[in-house]
Amino acid sequence: xxxxxxxxxxxxxxxxxxxxxxxxxxxxxxxxxxxxxxxxxxxxxxxxxxxxxxxxxxxxxxxxxxxxxxxxxxxxxxxxxxxxxxxxxxxxxxxxxxxxxxxxxxxxxxxxxxxxxxxxxxxxxxxxxxxxxxxxxxxxxxxxxxxxxxxxxxxxxxxxxxxxxxxxxxxxxxxxxxxxxxxxxxxxxxxxxxxx
Amino acid sequence: xxxxxxxxxxxxxxxxxxxxxxxxxxxxxxxxxxxxxxxxxxxxxxxxxxxxxxxxxxxxxxxxxxxxxxxxxxxxxxxxxxxxxxxxxxxxxxxxxxxxxxxxxxxxxxxxxxxxxxxxxxxxxxxxxxxxxxxxxxxxxxxxxxxxxxxxxxxxxxxxxxxxxxxxxxxxxxxxxxxxxxxxxxxxxxxxxxxx
Amino acid sequence: xxxxxxxxxxxxxxxxxxxxxxxxxxxxxxxxxxxxxxxxxxxxxxxxxxxxxxxxxxxxxxxxxxxxxxxxxxxxxxxxxxxxxxxxxxxxxxxxxxxxxxxxxxxxxxxxxxxxxxxxxxxxxxxxxxxxxxxxxxxxxxxxxxxxxxxxxxxxxxxxxxxxxxxxxxxxxxxxxxxxxxxxxxxxxxxxxxxx
Amino acid sequence: xxxxxxxxxxxxxxxxxxxxxxxxxxxxxxxxxxxxxxxxxxxxxxxxxxxxxxxxxxxxxxxxxxxxxxxxxxxxxxxxxxxxxxxxxxxxxxxxxxxxxxxxxxxxxxxxxxxxxxxxxxxxxxxxxxxxxxxxxxxxxxxxxxxxxxxxxxxxxxxxxxxxxxxxxxxxxxxxxxxxxxxxxxxxxxxxxxxx
DNA sequence: GATGAATGAGTGTTCATTCAT
DNA sequence: TATGAATGAACACTCATTCAT
Numbered sequence: 001x002x003x004x005x006x007x008x009x010x011x012x013x014x015x016x017x018x019x020x021x022x023x024x025x026x027x028x029x030x031x032x033x034x035x036x037x038x039x040x041x042x043x044x045x046x047x048x049x050x051x052x053x054x055x056x057x058x059x060x061x062x063x064x065x066x067x068x069x070x071x072x073x074x075x076x077x078x079x080x081x082x083x084x085x086x087x088x089x090x091x092x093x094x095x096x097x098x099x100x101x102x103x104x105x106x107x108x109x110x111x112x113x114x115x116x117x118x119x120x121x122x123x124x125x126x127x128x129x130x131x132x133x134x135x136x137x138x139x140x141x142x143x144x145x146x147x148x149x150x151x152x153x154x155x156x157x158x159x160x161x162x163x164x165x166x167x168x169x170x171x172x173x174x175x176x177x178x179x180x181x182x183x184x185x186x187x188x189x190x191x192x193x194x195x196x
Numbered sequence: 197x198x199x200x201x202x203x204x205x206x207x208x209x210x211x212x213x214x215x216x217x218x219x220x221x222x223x224x225x226x227x228x229x230x231x232x233x234x235x236x237x238x239x240x241x242x243x244x245x246x247x248x249x250x251x252x253x254x255x256x257x258x259x260x261x262x263x264x265x266x267x268x269x270x271x272x273x274x275x276x277x278x279x280x281x282x283x284x285x286x287x288x289x290x291x292x293x294x295x296x297x298x299x300x301x302x303x304x305x306x307x308x309x310x311x312x313x314x315x316x317x318x319x320x321x322x323x324x325x326x327x328x329x330x331x332x333x334x335x336x337x338x339x340x341x342x343x344x345x346x347x348x349x350x351x352x353x354x355x356x357x358x359x360x361x362x363x364x365x366x367x368x369x370x371x372x373x374x375x376x377x378x379x380x381x382x383x384x385x386x387x388x389x390x391x392x
Numbered sequence: 393x394x395x396x397x398x399x400x401x402x403x404x405x406x407x408x409x410x411x412x413x414x415x416x417x418x419x420x421x422x423x424x425x426x427x428x429x430x431x432x433x434x435x436x437x438x439x440x441x442x443x444x445x446x447x448x449x450x451x452x453x454x455x456x457x458x459x460x461x462x463x464x465x466x467x468x469x470x471x472x473x474x475x476x477x478x479x480x481x482x483x484x485x486x487x488x489x490x491x492x493x494x495x496x497x498x499x500x501x502x503x504x505x506x507x508x509x510x511x512x513x514x515x516x517x518x519x520x521x522x523x524x525x526x527x528x529x530x531x532x533x534x535x536x537x538x539x540x541x542x543x544x545x546x547x548x549x550x551x552x553x554x555x556x557x558x559x560x561x562x563x564x565x566x567x568x569x570x571x572x573x574x575x576x577x578x579x580x581x582x583x584x585x586x587x588x
Numbered sequence: 589x590x591x592x593x594x595x596x597x598x599x600x601x602x603x604x605x606x607x608x609x610x611x612x613x614x615x616x617x618x619x620x621x622x623x624x625x626x627x628x629x630x631x632x633x634x635x636x637x638x639x640x641x642x643x644x645x646x647x648x649x650x651x652x653x654x655x656x657x658x659x660x661x662x663x664x665x666x667x668x669x670x671x672x673x674x675x676x677x678x679x680x681x682x683x684x685x686x687x688x689x690x691x692x693x694x695x696x697x698x699x700x701x702x703x704x705x706x707x708x709x710x711x712x713x714x715x716x717x718x719x720x721x722x723x724x725x726x727x728x729x730x731x732x733x734x735x736x737x738x739x740x741x742x743x744x745x746x747x748x749x750x751x752x753x754x755x756x757x758x759x760x761x762x763x764x765x766x767x768x769x770x771x772x773x774x775x776x777x778x779x780x781x782x783x784x
Numbered sequence: 785g786a787t788g789a790a791t792g793a794g795t796g797t798t799c800a801t802t803c804a805t
Numbered sequence: 806t807a808t809g810a811a812t813g814a815a816c817a818c819t820c821a822t823t824c825a826t
Contacts, residue, residue: 008811030796040812045797154381157372158362165357176353185350192388204786225820236787241822400807421799432808437801546773549764553753558746568745577742584780596790618817628791633818 009047011037016054017062021102025055063107066096067134082141083194086156087187089134090163098171098179105172134160149194159190205243207233212250213258217298221251256319259303262289263330278337279390282352283383285330286359294367294375301368330356345390355386401439403429408446409454413494417447455499458488459526474533475586478548479579481526482555490563490571497564526552541586551582597635599625604642605650609690613643651695654684655722670729671782674744675775677722678751686759686767693760695752722748737782747778 015036019028030051034041048054070092079085097104138156142149149155163186169175170182177185211232215224226247230237244250266288275281293300334352338345345351359382365371366378373381407428411420422443426433440446462484471477489496530548534541541547555578561567562574569577603624607616618639622629636642658680667673685692726744730737737743751774758767765773 029794031794034813041797041814042799042812043810046810050796151381154372154378158358158381158385161361162354162358165361166354176350182350185347185354189354189389193385202785226822227820230788237789237821238787238823239785242785246821398806422801423799426809433801433810434803434808435806438806442800543773546764546770550750550754550773550777554746554750557749557753568742574742577739577746581746581781585777617815619815622792629793629818630791630820631789634789638817 008037008039008043011039012044012047013054013058013061016051017058017106020055020058021106024105025051059107062103066093069096071134071137082138082145082147083191085141086134086138086159086194087190089137090159090186090190091183094163094167094171094179094183097167101172104168147194155193159193162186162189162193202243204233204235204239207235208240208243209250209254209257212247213254216251216254217302220301221247253319255303256323258299262292265292267330267333278334278341278343279387281337282330282334282355282390283386285333286355286382286386287379290359290363290367290375290379293363297368300364343390351389355389358382358385358389398439400429400431400435403431404436404439405446405450405453408443409450412447412450413498416497417443451499454495458485461488463526463529474530474537474539475583477533478526478530478551478586479582481529482551482578482582483575486555486559486563486571486575489559493564496560539586547585551585554578554581554585596625596627596631599627600632600635601642601646601649604639605646605694608643608646609694612693613639647695650691654681657684659722659725670726670733670735671779673729674726674747674782675778677725678747678774678778679771682751682755682759682767682771685755689759692756735782743781747781750774750777750781 012033016028016033019032019036023032028051030044031041033051033054034044048057067089070089073092074085074088077088079088097107135153135156139152141147142152166182166186167179170177170179176182208229212224212229215228215232219228224247226240227237229247229250230240244253263285266285269288270281270284273284275284293303331349331352335348337343338348362378362382363375366373366375372378404425408420408425411424411428414420415424420443422436423433425443425446426436440449459481462481465484466477466480469480471480489499527545527548531544533539534544558574558578559571562569562571568574600621604616604621607620607624611620616639618632619629621639621642622632636645655677658677661680662673662676665676667676685695723741723744727740729735730740754770754774755767757763758765758770764770
């Protein structure tokens with residue numbers, strides 16, 4: 001009776017995610033996806049325009065979930081300082097991705113974490129996924145604290161880009177340092193970027 | 197007298213670069229390259245393993261040239277402060293890419309500016325391209341100055357990743373700000389990251 | 393009281409005609425037709441075997457209407473000479489198709505005007521559309537006049553084939569002459585073919 | 589040493605013709621053609637743009653050959669009267685097609701005999717196939733005779749269209765008459781159309 | 785070293801048709 | 806009667822790679 005997402009659509013998303021993270025988007029064909037989902041090829045086109053639409057939907061859903069989880073977890077702590085809150089979330093995400101390097105590769109190979117990506121944002125909006133973003137958290141945090149951040153959007157943007165572009169190499173290749181050694185530098189950099 | 201790269205190889209590199217920046221790597225076939233270079237298709241395989249090898253070689257060569265040019269230009273100025281030297285180079289590169297957005301796309305869509313990328317670094321080494329890197333400049337600069345930078349490699353790495361990941365969107369999409377408005381924030385961030 | 397064609401069937405015929413003349417038969421899918429008719433896909437198969445059945449029905453109905461209109465219009469004139477009557481009808485049809493080149497393409501690309509086409513004639517019979525054909529007009533005309541036409545069916549057949557095969561190129565491509573310049577030659581040819 | 593048409597290209601043309609006449613152009617896929625020709629699928633695209641290019645080439649070649657043969661045969665006769673020459677050629681073509689109804693279908697289903705078709709004419713020109721056309725024969729014939737034909741191009745055009753559109757049904761379906769019974773009517777019609 | 789004809793696995797996409805509801 | 810989700814065979818077309826010359 002209740003509105004359930006079609007089984008087939010769900011299967012396709014599941015299989016696509018599995019294959020994308022296993023073999024990469026480029027090396028996954030639509031044939032692979034429908035084989036794995038055990039549906040007809042035409043069924044794919046009933047729900048998605050092409051491989052890239054399903055990819056973007058997956059990035060939006062998965063990254064939204066990850067950030068929401070991070071924020072939920074933050075809420076359970078006593079951390080009040082905004083800078084430390086940001087660092088907490090960054091660490092939460094890093095730790096999660098450290099344990100899921102496949103997901104890490106999937107995210108980073110495909111349009112960063114998507115927080116500022118137009119195509120992805122479109123999907124967020126289409127699916128009402130935008131309740132608790134880092135940005136709203138950050139903006140509220142600045143209001144509530146007595147921090148003076150000149151242009152908070154830009155600052156957060158720089159932090160996210162810095163984190164995402166450095167951590168990929170650090171987690172995957174231990175370059176320029178293994179992630180655990182790199183973290184303090186990153187925390188330090190974040191503190192400098194936030195504080196005047 | 198010295199070993200000159202074969203005419204054919206040179207032609208292929210030239211044509212590949214032209215086509216990659218015109219149409220993108222994905223939409224350039226090996227057929228396109230050999231047609232433009234006016235050599236046989238088999239000849240391509242005499243010099244390169246595949247399309248991606250020629251792409252990586254081009255990124256290494258072109259980015260090396262850009263940085264060398266930036267450093268040469270810096271030498272002609274009177275700037276002595278290391279932080280300002282880094283900012284000068286960053287601006288030099290930004291201004292260059294602003295005028296060559298196609299080159300920008302080519303670099304950024306393909307493995308960042310490549311300064312810390314393994315595949316690219318392999319090529320640097322294979323071709324002895326590593327004389328005047330930003331890193332040696334930076335390290336020397338710190339020695340000569342009385343700056344206290346704890347881990348200069350990591351700091352420079354973070355600066356480069358921050359610059360490259362933010363500037364692409366800024367130059368191409370004016371997001372989160374047009375590049376000229378974004379620059380002061382970037383300069384500010386670089387100053388914070390370098391200075392204790 | 394009498395058997396009215398189902399609303400759905402009527403809708404499908406209407407939509408199919410619209411789409412066939414807009415985009416051509418080949419480029420119109422059954423999906424297009426049922427979308428336009430606002431009925432379910434399965435409904436199509438309730439009334440028609442496939443796309444080509446609906447096409448043939450449309451050709452039969454539309455060409456029948458066009459000839460009937462031509463004959464009605466002829467009746468309002470004072471033309472008594474049979475040859476001139478045939479020419480009048482030919483011109484009526486040409487003028488109509490000149491104003492509806494899309495319909496022209498639809499007719500001609502699909503089995504001539506259908507007057508002697510087996511599949512189409514089958515439909516004429518199935519639908520009792522055969523009251524006022526050119527053939528009966530022509531045969532009656534010969535009886536009533538004192539013309540000596542050896543084999544009137546064959547003669548009319550040749551005239552119709554001549555007209556239909558030449559006029560398509562003339563109206564659409566102005567080849568070998570624009571239709572208005574071509575008409576006198578055609579009239580002349582018809583006169584020769586009818587008169588001994 | 590001498591310029592031979594590639595074996596593969598020749599094979600493809602041969603197989604395509606065989607399959608087109610057996611099953612029709614629409615029901616022949618490129619896969620069918622390359623299977624029959626025993627070459628790789630890519631080889632097809634080395635020589636032809638698509639199915640329709642190979643079709644048009646075949647129509648041009650085959651129809652050119654047929655008309656040339658007809659004219660050669662005419663030269664061996666003593667027929668001097670232009671009208672009778674035209675009728676001779678028409679009969680030659682009809683008789684040939686009567687014996688090759690598959691070729692007949694192939695021609696007629698695809699753009700008439702191609703004498704006035706733009707796409708086909710392009711191929712004629714590209715291949716220098718245009719030495720002895722019916723048109724040049726007809727024009728010369730009129731010059732040499734003392735016939736008064738107002739617009740010979742248009743007249744010949746009408747004759748060819750009349751013949752081709754009527755004979756198809758006559759040969760294939762015996763409608764409106766079997767071809768041998770229809771011929772006299774056709775001859776008669778041709779005589780009327782040529783003579784003032 | 786240099787060539788380019790030949791290959792065929794692989795791709796994304798379409799669409800007539802079925803059938804459980 | 807009416808539906809439309811599901812299907813999968815079929816399609817045209819691409820292109821990296823090979824290899825005989």
